[in-house]
Amino acid sequence: MNESQMADSTKPLIGAHQSIAGGIHKAFERAKQVGCTALQVFTKNSNQWNAKPLTDEDIASYKMAASKSTIIAPVVAHDSYLINLCAKDTALLQRSRRAFVDELKRCEALGIPYLNFHPGAHTGQGEEEGITRIIESLNWAHEETKGFKVKSVLETTAGQGSAIGYRFEHLQQIIDGVDEPERMAVCIDTCHIFAAGYDISTEKGYDETMKEFDAIIGLERLAAIHTNDSKKPLGSRVDRHEHIGKGAIGELGFRMLMQDERLANIPKILETPKGEDLKEDKMNLSVLRKLAEGE
Numbered sequence: 001m002n003e004s005q006m007a008d009s010t011k012p013l014i015g016a017h018q019s020i021a022g023g024i025h026k027a028f029e030r031a032k033q034v035g036c037t038a039l040q041v042f043t044k045n046s047n048q049w050n051a052k053p054l055t056d057e058d059i060a061s062y063k064m065a066a067s068k069s070t071i072i073a074p075v076v077a078h079d080s081y082l083i084n085l086c087a088k089d090t091a092l093l094q095r096s097r098r099a100f101v102d103e104l105k106r107c108e109a110l111g112i113p114y115l116n117f118h119p120g121a122h123t124g125q126g127e128e129e130g131i132t133r134i135i136e137s138l139n140w141a142h143e144e145t146k147g148f149k150v151k152s153v154l155e156t157t158a159g160q161g162s163a164i165g166y167r168f169e170h171l172q173q174i175i176d177g178v179d180e181p182e183r184m185a186v187c188i189d190t191c192h193i194f195a196a197g198y199d200i201s202t203e204k205g206y207d208e209t210m211k212e213f214d215a216i217i218g219l220e221r222l223a224a225i226h227t228n229d230s231k232k233p234l235g236s237r238v239d240r241h242e243h244i245g246k247g248a249i250g251e252l253g254f255r256m257l258m259q260d261e262r263l264a265n266i267p268k269i270l271e272t273p274k275g276e277d278l279k280e281d282k283m284n285l286s287v288l289r290k291l292a293e294g295e
Contacts, residue, residue: 012292013038013073016270016281025065034281038073038267043106046080073267076224079103079117086120086133107150116153119165130164135177155187158195158239166196168216185223197235201253227268244287258292
């Protein structure tokens with residue numbers, strides 16, 4: 001940790017997913033521009049299967065930028081949106097598994113400790129069969145990456161379409177099923193869980209949701225929180241992110257989140273809409289800071 005990172009160590013761990021245009025190390029410049037202390041990135045183009053391997057120069061540039069950055073929380077990577085670890089189609093499943101292993105390798109090379117991924121969509125097989133395939137995929141991927149430090153981070157989903165992961169029980173069933181549960185962690189997406197029916201917009205609902213998460217999965221398993229308001233109502237099962245306090249969750253839900261001492265050391269990362277000037281990131285991060293301070 002450098003001097004600027006040490007000076008920032010009392011700040012809330014908040015940030016945003018930043019672009020890697022121009023090189024993955026460029027994400028740190030964008031993070032500094034908006035005042036991030038936490039960061040999420042893709043390690044490659046998220047809408048393509050293939051990517052050029054990371055060069056020694058890529059890795060060195062990333063690590064140098066990280067060492068000088070404002071980021072004090074562990075960096076989180078998000079995998080490609082194309083990957084479906086419970087795909088019904090055998091060819092797509094095999095391609096997804098290979099791509100997931102490549103993502104793990106890229107994270108390990110860069111020293112990124114967390115690879116966030118959506119569990120998958122069962123596309124008509126049924127949830128139980130889908131969960132079984134996810135477990136098999138993770139076991140295969142972990143076998144291919146023996147000894148890696150990077151953790152596979154299951155993200156909660158809204159349950160849109162045939163997506164698995166809209167109940168905490170789904171994630172715990174996957175964790176219980178893998179051969180190396182110590183390699184697993186979880187990310188809560190506030191928009192997703194709200195759309196899935198967990199009402200974090202009220203004090204009672206927030207408390208009940210966190211108690212349920214702790215009882216089923218355990219707060220010690222929580223690696224990150226995607227901090228997004230929801231355009232759609234409670235239980236809609238529709239995944240549409242909104243700016244903080246301007247959606248159906250509202251400021252109260254995020255005030256409770258930001259003031260929850262149990263979550264003080266968990267990076268909270270925006271995935272809200274924004275333009276190239278990143279002014280929306282600045283706005284949302286400002287709102288989160290004010291809520292953390294009780295304003």
